[in-house]
Amino acid sequence: MEIEREQAVRFIQDRIEKDAWLEEFFPKQMEVYHNAIEQTKEQLLKQINMI
Template sequence: MAELDIDIQSFDIPRLVTVYPDRAGVRWWTKAWFNNREEGETSVEIEREEAIRFMQDNIEKDAWLEEFFPRQMEVYHNAIEQTKEQLLKQINI
């Protein structure tokens, strides 16, 4: 694909993820939004240490999403694969 000079990133699906505490800073959650959906996914409670690790960039966004939102990431990977297949069919490879 590299020799075809196609910017696959332009076909990517937006993914946003955040972590946040309760008012007391005792309980932490992570929330994700896929494909610019306004509502987003249901929040998942996480450990404080996990939140800190994510905020310090010690874990990549997609790895985080794979861990806490696996079903949504499966849909994401399937959509990217379908787009890739459609592109390849269009250029007859």
């Protein structure tokens, strides 16, 4: 995978968000990541409600 110079500069200068940048280049991995985060949130909320 090749990252264009302009994209790298925008990332370095914080003109593009990390997640947006990663989603562009790694969409499947980011989908798995977001699903895992959502599942973790749900599990934690269930635990809190059980107390």
